[in-house]
Amino acid sequence: MDILVVDDKKSVQSMLSELLCAEGxxxxxxxxxxxxxxxxxxxxxxxxxxxxxxxLMNGIQLIKNFKKNPDLADKKVIFITTQGSKSLKSLPEYSLFDKVIEKPFDKQKFLSVLSELTETAFECESIQLNA
Incomplete structure (x- = not known):
């Protein structure tokens, strides 16, 4: 699967890139x-x-732009946040996210959410991400 990771923290980019590449x-x-x-x-x-x-452009603004583009509108989105998923639920844009993960999260949690979206089972040892 071809995946784009958008995050301003290099540590999160690296961790997710390594994890996803290891899964093929x-x-x-x-x-x-x-x-x-x-x-x-x-x-x-x-x-x-x-x-x-x-x-420059936060994640909500980015997703709104995706939904305006017919080529991107139906693509799956995993939204990651430090703000807590409960606070996001009150936003009108909440329905634009397929899944929400709160930081920090471990690799197994991320793979579990990915599996739910792609219906593919993944296994990974649990390592805490403190990004």
Whole structure:
């Protein structure tokens, strides 16, 4: 699967890239929402992993732009946040996310969420991410 990881933290990009590549996926990274939008429009990604709070364009703004683009509108989105999923549920944009993961999360939790979206089972030892 071709996946775009959009996060302004290099440690999160590296961890997710290593994890997803080890599972056989192709991964591209972007440093912020604006960078992510450009790469998404040029690429053929099947899944997006998008951070909530980023410079230049936050994750919610990025997803709103995706939904306006017919080529991106139906792609799956895993939204990652430090703000807590309960606070996101009150946002009108909440329905735009396929899954929400709160930081910090471990690799097994991420693979479990990915599995739910892709209906593919993954196994990985649990390692805490403190990003």
């Amino acid at each position: 996926h192709s991964v591209e990274t972007a440093n912020n929402g604006l960078d992510g939008l450009g790469k998404a429009q040029k690429g053929n990604h099947e899944l997006f992993v998008i951070d909530h709070l980023m410079p």
